[in-house]
Amino acid sequence: MLRKLLVSGAVLTGLLTANLCAADEGxxxxxxxxxxxxxxxxxxxxxxxxxxxxxxxxxxxxxxxxxxxxxxxxxxxxxxxxxxxxxxxxxxxxxxxxxxxxxxxxxxSPLMIGYNPQSRFAADFKKKRWDQVLQEPGIRIGRTDPKLDPKGAFTVQMMTKAAELYHQPDLVQKTLGAPDNPEQVLPEETLVGRLQSGQLDAGFFYSTETSDLKIPAFRPAPELQARxxxxxxxxxxxxxxxxxxxxxxxxxxxxxxxxxxxxxxxxxxxxxxxxxxxxxxxxxxxxxxxx
Structure with missing residues (x-):
């Protein structure tokens, strides 16, 4: 009887393993x-x-x-x-x-600056250069962690280049703050949703995100291009x-x-x-x- 139970148990285990493998293969x-x-x-x-x-x-x-x-x-x-x-x-x-x-x-996919069309800063993006709008008081900017995501690293690099191009030494500090600024740094997979829901006014996105989800966006000057x-x-x-x-x-x-x-x-x-x-x-x- 014990032998039958052991054999039955072995067969059952084999079947379960086979089913799990089949599930994995699917x-x-x-x-x-x-x-x-x-x-x-x-x-x-x-x-x-x-x-x-x-x-x-x-x-x-x-x-x-x-x-x-x-x-x-x-x-x-x-x-x-x-x-x-x-x-x-x-x-x-x-x-x-x-x-x-x-x-x-x-x-x-090139890096873009996207913004919420319902934001109170939306009109400014149509009248001013994007880096000027990002320095306006109260604007909520979203980006990813430069240590965990290439897009976050590209963002810091692009803003550093923009500071040189536009002769604004303090541009990075005024727009981004510290590299790991907790008021801006968010998980990449949530960034678009936060912009669309109005939690953010603007952010840094790849063109696949802005194009795919119809997010108004600006492509920076060729000298600042990151992708x-x-x-x-x-x-x-x-x-x-x-x-x-x-x-x-x-x-x-x-x-x-x-x-x-x-x-x-x-x-x-x-x-x-x-x-x-x-x-x-x-x-x-x-x-x-x-x-």
């Missing part, structure tokens, strides 16, 4: 830069599910924050999409945990490597690239950095076709 976990929330959750994810039958599970946050969580083994995923190639470099090599062997640059350089990779310890490959195949394919363009992302010629031999063979054809 879900693709995509960790992505918070500036892509609307694109991923409302467009790419649903389209991917419809075309492949697989389930898209997304997690959005600042690129550096995600990388830190991967490195600290606090989060696992199949695909990682960042807004800066440097973030991938921090995950490559044995000393960095060997989480990433290669990545593909596939799109770009996201979106990259993607399949993590070396991806629980669902096959599903990850199908997701990358979709995003870099004709359907995915069309969706990126619809959402205001500048699609570029895909380029591979790192160990190209580690790239799944099926993806080489997709990358070559997108040249």
């Amino acid at each position: 879900t693709v976990n995509v960790l992505y830069a918070g500036s892509l929330v609307n694109l991923m959750e409302r467009s790419v994810g649903p389209a991917f599910e419809k075309e492949t039958g697989l389930h898209f599970q997304g997690y959005a946050a600042g690129s550096n924050k995600i990388a830190n969580e991967i490195k600290g083994k606090l989060r696992r995923g199949d695909v990682f999409i960042s807004a800066s190639p440097k973030v991938n470099t921090a995950l490559m090599g044995a000393t960095n945990g060997d989480h990433v062997s290669w990545y593909v640059n596939f799109a770009e 996201a350089s979106y990259t993607l990779t399949i993590l070396n310890d991806a629980p669902n490597a096959n599903g990850a490959t199908r997701f990358v195949d979709f995003l870099l394919g004709a359907s995915g690239r069309a969706l990126l363009k619809e959402h205001g992302v500048d699609v570029i010629k895909p380029t591979v950095t790192g160990n190209a031999q580690a790239v799944p063979s099926s993806l080489h054809a997709v990358i070559d076709a997108a040249q």
Whole structure:
């Protein structure tokens, strides 16, 4: 009797394990830069599910924050999409945990200054230069943490350049305050929502966010230009490597690239950095076709 119970228990455990594995194989976990929330959750994810039958599970946050969580083994995923190639470099090599062997640059998006059209400062943006409006008393500005998100770092860099270009040595202090100013620094995935709800008057966003959500925005002078350089990779310890490959195949394919363009992302010629031999063979054809 005991033997029968043990055998039954072993069979049951095997079935549960098989079901869990099947569930894992049917879900693709995509960790992505918070500036892509609307694109991923409302467009790419649903389209991917419809075309492949697989389930898209997304997690959005600042690129550096995600990388830190991967490195600290606090989060696992199949695909990682960042807004800066440097973030991938921090995950490559044995000393960095060997989480990433290669990545593909596939799109770009310039940094913009967006504002709420209902804000009491909205009219000023139409009459004055944007940096002058950002210095007005009472204006509520939102940005991301330069330590956790490339967009936050780009914001500080752009404002530092603007201080030189416009001969205003105290511009950064007047507009941003300290790099980690708690009155401005917010999680990337919440920044758009706070602007739209009226909690912010203005903020720093990528063009994919302003274009996609019809946020009025200004592009700074060419001398101040900063932009996201979106990259993607399949993590070396991806629980669902096959599903990850199908997701990358979709995003870099004709359907995915069309969706990126619809959402205001500048699609570029895909380029591979790192160990190209580690790239799944099926993806080489997709990358070559997108040249």
